[in-house]
Amino acid sequence: MYLEQSEEQRMLHESLDKAMKKILTPEYLRRIDKDGVYPYEAYDAWVELGLTGCGIPMSYGGLGGDIEDLVLISEALAAWSYDVSTALTVPLFTGMTLLRCGREEQKLALLPQLASGKIRMSVCISEPDAGSDVSAIKTKAVKDGDTWILNGQKIWVTAAGARDTVLQIYAKTDPSVSAKNGLSVFLIPNTTPGIECRKLEMLGRRAAGSYEIFMQDVRVHESAVLGQVNCGWEYLLSGLQVERAITSAGYVGAAQKVVDLAAEYAKTRKQFGQPVGEFQAIAHMLADMQTDVDAARLLAYRAARHLSRGQSALREVSMAKLFGSETYIKIANQGMQILGAYGYSLETEMQRHFRDARSTTIGAGSSQMQRNAIASLMGLASRPARRADS
Numbered sequence: 001m002y003l004e005q006s007e008e009q010r011m012l013h014e015s016l017d018k019a020m021k022k023i024l025t026p027e028y029l030r031r032i033d034k035d036g037v038y039p040y041e042a043y044d045a046w047v048e049l050g051l052t053g054c055g056i057p058m059s060y061g062g063l064g065g066d067i068e069d070l071v072l073i074s075e076a077l078a079a080w081s082y083d084v085s086t087a088l089t090v091p092l093f094t095g096m097t098l099l100r101c102g103r104e105e106q107k108l109a110l111l112p113q114l115a116s117g118k119i120r121m122s123v124c125i126s127e128p129d130a131g132s133d134v135s136a137i138k139t140k141a142v143k144d145g146d147t148w149i150l151n152g153q154k155i156w157v158t159a160a161g162a163r164d165t166v167l168q169i170y171a172k173t174d175p176s177v178s179a180k181n182g183l184s185v186f187l188i189p190n191t192t193p194g195i196e197c198r199k200l201e202m203l204g205r206r207a208a209g210s211y212e213i214f215m216q217d218v219r220v221h222e223s224a225v226l227g228q229v230n231c232g233w234e235y236l237l238s239g240l241q242v243e244r245a246i247t248s249a250g251y252v253g254a255a256q257k258v259v260d261l262a263a264e265y266a267k268t269r270k271q272f273g274q275p276v277g278e279f280q281a282i283a284h285m286l287a288d289m290q291t292d293v294d295a296a297r298l299l300a301y302r303a304a305r306h307l308s309r310g311q312s313a314l315r316e317v318s319m320a321k322l323f324g325s326e327t328y329i330k331i332a333n334q335g336m337q338i339l340g341a342y343g344y345s346l347e348t349e350m351q352r353h354f355r356d357a358r359s360t361t362i363g364a365g366s367s368q369m370q371r372n373a374i375a376s377l378m379g380l381a382s383r384p385a386r387r388a389d390s
């Protein structure tokens with residue numbers, strides 16, 4: 001896939017575009033963004049296309065495929081809306097953690113439901129006092145017979161309040177040791193008694209939404225622990241690499257759409273008797289924009305290639321995440337400049353990209369943290385970096 005799509009991938013891309021054209025109309029996208037409504041109609045279409053089973057082996061009811069396929073789906077879908085794309089990519093990469101780290105009975109129980117669209121998944125790591133520094137997680141789970149009782153709070157969790165969502169919640173299970181040895185992951189439906197999800201007002205990414213989650217005496221059976229108790233740190237690190245590779249491809253798809261919109265506008269908008277795209281200032285800006293997006297795409301594909309070969313790819317993923325997110329922001333800013341006042345109007349798509357893009361150097365690990373990780377792999381200790389790879 002490094003540079004060219006296979007025939008199967010090309011066909012998938014085409015059917016996705018065809019289905020999305022009917023659902024993700026400009027009016028629909030404007031409405032769900034404005035009102036903060038989850039894109040259930042789009043999700044149903046993804047289920048029909050089998051996309052919710054992508055990356056899940058056929059033996060668990062999925063479509064098969066690997067990270068490279070997920071990356072292509074993420075890129076294709078984000079061209080419609082980065083926000084909407086996360087309604088699919090978050091369950092997909094969260095499902096990959098279950099596939100990689102779950103016990104066999106958990107995979108048999110949950111992966112077919114995820115593939116068939118019966119359930120969704122969201123990942124709950126961040127807390128009010130634990131952002132870049134995940135080791136500061138305070139949510140705790142205490143064993144009581146064959147159950148665990150969870151108390152704590154999560155924040156900024158994407159799409160946590162959507163119907164039928166199973167939350168992957170990181171909690172401290174051994175307070176006597178550091179998070180590296182005392183963190184576990186719980187699989188808990190968002191309707192479980194004691195859980196309250198509250199949607200937050202955000203600048204962008206308003207349809208899938210960001211949620212605050214309150215947990216008060218949430219009692220779950222011990223079978224809700226993903227994989228093994230106290231192995232959460234290991235699951236987190238490998239999960240973040242997959243998450244970042246997939247989201248980086250989303251930045252690329254969305255940024256490419258911005259370039260296409262801006263180029264189209266520049267060819268048709270006339271001032272001083274000529275298309276504005278014939279002014280060198282605008283033409284060169286567009287040439288730089290396309291070059292940046294192509295570079296971001298290559299980094300995202302390289303990261304996916306490494307991961308699909310089963311290699312750890314901290315360097316490749318961190319670079320793809322860093323460059324992809326910063327490119328999306330830069331391109332959305334330039335795209336808005338090219339569209340002039342039209343780009344700033346809430347009636348056009350450009351301002352949504354501008355708002356959605358702004359989150360991408362923060363969410364899934366900030367740009368500063370990606371630079372810390374890259375620098376530390378170059379032998380440059382950047383302090384403090386207790387979680388250099390997060």
Ligand SMILES: Cc1cc2nc3c(=O)[nH]c(=O)nc-3n(C[C@H](O)[C@H](O)[C@H](O)COP(=O)(O)OP(=O)(O)OC[C@H]3O[C@@H](n4cnc5c(N)ncnc54)[C@H](O)[C@@H]3O)c2cc1C
Nearest residue numbers: 123124125126131132156157158359363364365366368384
């Ligand atoms: C739209 C969106 C969606 C999200 N979705 C999810 C989700 O689904 N699940 C989830 O668990 N979380 C989610 N998050 C949370 C996200 O992971 C955190 O926002 C991120 O890890 C940064 O944490 P913070 O916002 O608390 O910033 P902080 O960690 O408080 O950082 C504040 C600033 O300090 C910088 N900084 C911090 N430490 C260092 C350091 N060591 N070196 C240099 N600079 C540093 C940061 O880069 C940042 O600029 C989401 C966030 C957003 C914006």
